[in-house]
Amino acid sequence: MFVFGYITPMLSQFWLLKSEPTTYSIDDLRRDGTTYWSGVRNFQARNFMRDQMRVGDGILFYHSNIPPIGISGFAEVSRSGYPDFTAWDPSDGHYDPKSRPDDPVWFMVDIRYVRHGREVITLAQIKAHPALQKMGVVQRGTRLSVQPVHYNEWDVIIHLA
DNA sequence: GCCAACGTTGGC
């Protein structure tokens, strides 16, 4: 746990964020250092970002769709939830006229790059690991792009990576 | 490219 410098790790929370690497990859995050996690248009995922994610929370960065599919690296929350301004821009692909600056519907957080994994922890590895069977990414039909991760799962994964 | 599962929309 000292990887992240936490004194009391149980006070932190852990999350998994999905991204298609052709859209935004762990390499992009390393280059940028930090980024805002905009464009999430799912209410449950929004609620996690708006209400629960806190500065310092650990993030598993997951590459979806394009092999190698799996956890490619680690990040942390660097700013807690605030309105996703891309929803207000008609020229943005994630524009949503129901969200307005005086009454925002969609929220985002900022995240900061921490490190790459030594190699991608593949979905196949996750599926094969007895301690990781409850993770959203291995449960049928769970498509949430922002999901909570249990401390025990986080612990297993950082030791794999 | 296929397709199952999901979330949203809109008619009623």
Add this chain to the structure above:
DNA sequence: GCCAACGTTGGC
């Protein structure tokens, strides 16, 4: 409130 149709997600 129900539910069919539709668009999207995301593994394979």
